[in-house]
Amino acid sequence: MALVRSGRDPYDGRTGSVLPPGRSVRLPPPRISASLSDAELVLRVRGGDDRALSELYDRHAGLVFNLARAVVGTEADAEEVTEDVFVQLWTAADRFDPERGALRSWLATLTRSRALDRVRSRKRHQATLERAAATDDGGVAVALSEPAAADASALASEVRSVLDQALSMLNPDQRRAIELAYLGGLSQSEIAEHLSEPLGTVKTRIRDGMAHLRDSFKGGGGLLA
Amino acid sequence: MTDDRWHEQTAAYALGALDDEERAAFEARLAQDPELRRAVAEYEAALADVAADLPGSGPPARLKDRVMARALEARPAAPSAASPSRPDQAPPRRWGGTVSWALLAASLAGLVWLGLANRDLSGRADALAAELDSVRTTLVGAQAELARFDSIAELLAGDDVRFATLTGEAQPTLRLVWNAERRMLLVAASGLTAPAAGRVYQLWGLGGDQAPVSLGTFSTDSGGTALVTLSPDLAPDFELSAITDEPEGGSPQPTTQPFLVGAWRSAQE
Numbered sequence: 390m391a392l393v394r395s396g397r398d399p400y401d402g403r404t405g406s407v408l409p410p411g412r413s414v415r416l417p418p419p420r421i422s423a424s425l426s427d428a429e430l431v432l433r434v435r436g437g438d439d440r441a442l443s444e445l446y447d448r449h450a451g452l453v454f455n456l457a458r459a460v461v462g463t464e465a466d467a468e469e470v471t472e473d474v475f476v477q478l479w480t481a482a483d484r485f486d487p488e489r490g491a492l493r494s495w496l497a498t499l500t501r502s503r504a505l506d507r508v509r510s511r512k513r514h515q516a517t518l519e520r521a522a523a524t525d526d527g528g529v530a531v532a533l534s535e536p537a538a539a540d541a542s543a544l545a546s547e548v549r550s551v552l553d554q555a556l557s558m559l560n561p562d563q564r565r566a567i568e569l570a571y572l573g574g575l576s577q578s579e580i581a582e583h584l585s586e587p588l589g590t591v592k593t594r595i596r597d598g599m600a601h602l603r604d605s606f607k608g609g610g611g612l613l614a
Numbered sequence: 615m616t617d618d619r620w621h622e623q624t625a626a627y628a629l630g631a632l633d634d635e636e637r638a639a640f641e642a643r644l645a646q647d648p649e650l651r652r653a654v655a656e657y658e659a660a661l662a663d664v665a666a667d668l669p670g671s672g673p674p675a676r677l678k679d680r681v682m683a684r685a686l687e688a689r690p691a692a693p694s695a696a697s698p699s700r701p702d703q704a705p706p707r708r709w710g711g712t713v714s715w716a717l718l719a720a721s722l723a724g725l726v727w728l729g730l731a732n733r734d735l736s737g738r739a740d741a742l743a744a745e746l747d748s749v750r751t752t753l754v755g756a757q758a759e760l761a762r763f764d765s766i767a768e769l770l771a772g773d774d775v776r777f778a779t780l781t782g783e784a785q786p787t788l789r790l791v792w793n794a795e796r797r798m799l800l801v802a803a804s805g806l807t808a809p810a811a812g813r814v815y816q817l818w819g820l821g822g823d824q825a826p827v828s829l830g831t832f833s834t835d836s837g838g839t840a841l842v843t844l845s846p847d848l849a850p851d852f853e854l855s856a857i858t859d860e861p862e863g864g865s866p867q868p869t870t871q872p873f874l875v876g877a878w879r880s881a882q883e
Contacts, residue, residue, distance in 0.1 A: 436692055437689075437690075437691050437692025438691065438692065439682065439685070439686060439691040442682070442685060443678075443682060446678055446681060446682070447678075450672060450673050450677070450678070450681075451670075451671075451672030451673070452662070452665055452666050454670065454672050454673040454677075455665070455668045455669065455670035455671075455672060456665040456668055458668075458670055459665075459668045459669075459670070464674075467673070468673055468674070468677050471673050471677060471681065472677070472680060472681050472684060475681045475685060476681065476684050476685045476688055479685040479686075479688065479689060480685070480688050480689045488651075489651050489654075489655055490654075490655035490658055490659060491655075491659060491662070493659075493662045493666075494655065494658040494659045494661070494662040495658075496662075497658065497661060497662035497665045498628075498658050498661070498662075500665075501630065501661075501665075502630065505630070547669050548668060548669060551667060551668055551669050552664070552668070554667075555664045555667045556664070567629065570626075570629040570630065570631040571629060571661070571664070574630060575631065576631050576632065576633050577626055577631045577632065577633070578633055580631070592622075592626065595625055595626050595629065595631060596622055596625050596626065598625075599625030599626075599628070599629065599657055599660075600625065602660050602664070603625075603656050603657055603659075603660040605660075606659070606660040606663045606664075607656070607660070
């Protein structure tokens with residue numbers, strides 16, 4: 390029977406079951422129960438329980454990130470939006486009212502809102518840079534932080550294609566108007582202007598299209614063929 | 615506006631497609647109208663479902679650390695609710711109810727582990743020699759050479775060395791020596807049947823009303839003997855230790871009844 394040989398070498402009578410010296414037995418933080426509802430987890434978040442935040446992140450970061458990415462177009466910006474959303478969830482959890490809907494809906498709404506803010510500020514930044522470049526006498530080397538055009542447009546077409554499918558129950562006009570609002574953050578007036586359509590027409594398309602969308606998803610969630 | 619007009623705007627509001635003025639007016643109305651809030655919630659839920667179908671595999675794994683760090687920096691976790699990083703911070707926690715530690719503690723009161731023959735020895739050298747002796751006794755039958763006990767002697771030397779003997783109803787005993795300074799916890803077992811395939815023995819530290827803390831896992835050879843070192847990166851401030859039978863790799867918390875248990879004491883006791 391082998392014995393402990395030295396302070397450095399572990400006994401290894403049965404492989405894999407003895408920890409080598411230097412390897413600490415540090416327990417991961419106990420996982421909070423995966424069976425707690427989102428609403429219960431938010432209550433704990435309000436109470437300052439970071440395990441609850443961790444669990445909520447595990448549940449919803451995928452949706453938040455993918456949505457952010459669809460709107461902002463780059464992974465880096467999507468990461469920042471995701472960060473903003475979960476930090477806001479942690480610091481302002483009292484803003485979520487479980488009576489007013491599911492946490493997932495709240496997160497999706499907040500994500501889109503933050504993502505659109507970021508797009509708008511990037512556009513303003515871009516416009517500022519372009520103006521600067523236009524008046525530039527060559528002394529300012531302006532590196533426009535434009536995402537690689539090819540990647541951004543590949544993502545955009547992938548998103549459009551998936552969205553077209555998700556909204557396939559709508560007619561093309563309704564789909565177009567809703568996509569412009571959903572991904573582009575355009576208001577009804579802006580959509581009307583963009584499409585050169587009367588405002589009333591756009592309002593009707595959005596109203597009817599959204600009602601149809603809501604009815605399709607009700608009671609199921611996810612795509613209903 | 616009539617009710618209908620508000621409801622007509624619901625979908626556009628959920629989409630974020632109202633103009634600024636319209637939105638402000640709608641939000642003012644929303645605050646007073648539960649029906650309207652319900653209608654908005656339905657649209658937001660539908661949009662969340664659309665979002666769930668968007669392409670992508672979610673954020674990179676490393677983002678979570680960044681998010682948690684930034685969140686906790688902005689607002690620290692509450693002390694009583696935070697993840698414990700040290701056993702003494704662990705709040706009392708129920709864990710499965712399959713083991714009643716209270717009962718166990720009560721039954722321990724009757725155990726004679728405190729009455730080890732070495733207790734009445736004065737002088738540390740004698741106590742250490744006696745411990746070494748009892749370890750040797752445990753290993754009797756093994757072809758041990760004295761030189762191989764060097765590391766054990768090293769283990770026994772130290773200012774804060776603790777010993778425990780774990781016993782139970784059946785035959786096997788376990789002797790533990792924990793030298794926290796060297797971060798070595800020696801487990802000497804005899805007569806301990808090897809665990810079943812896919813299972814392992816796990817040593818736990820217990821104290822007060824805290825949840826058990828894993829000190830490591832080990833197994834025994836076919837002869838029922840084990841002499842292993844574990845390296846728990848923890849302070850040796852547990853009252854008791856116990857062994858449970860766990861799935862290979864160990865468990866975060868005990869899932870079976872402990873079958874050996876004993877109390878820790880220092881050489882001076």
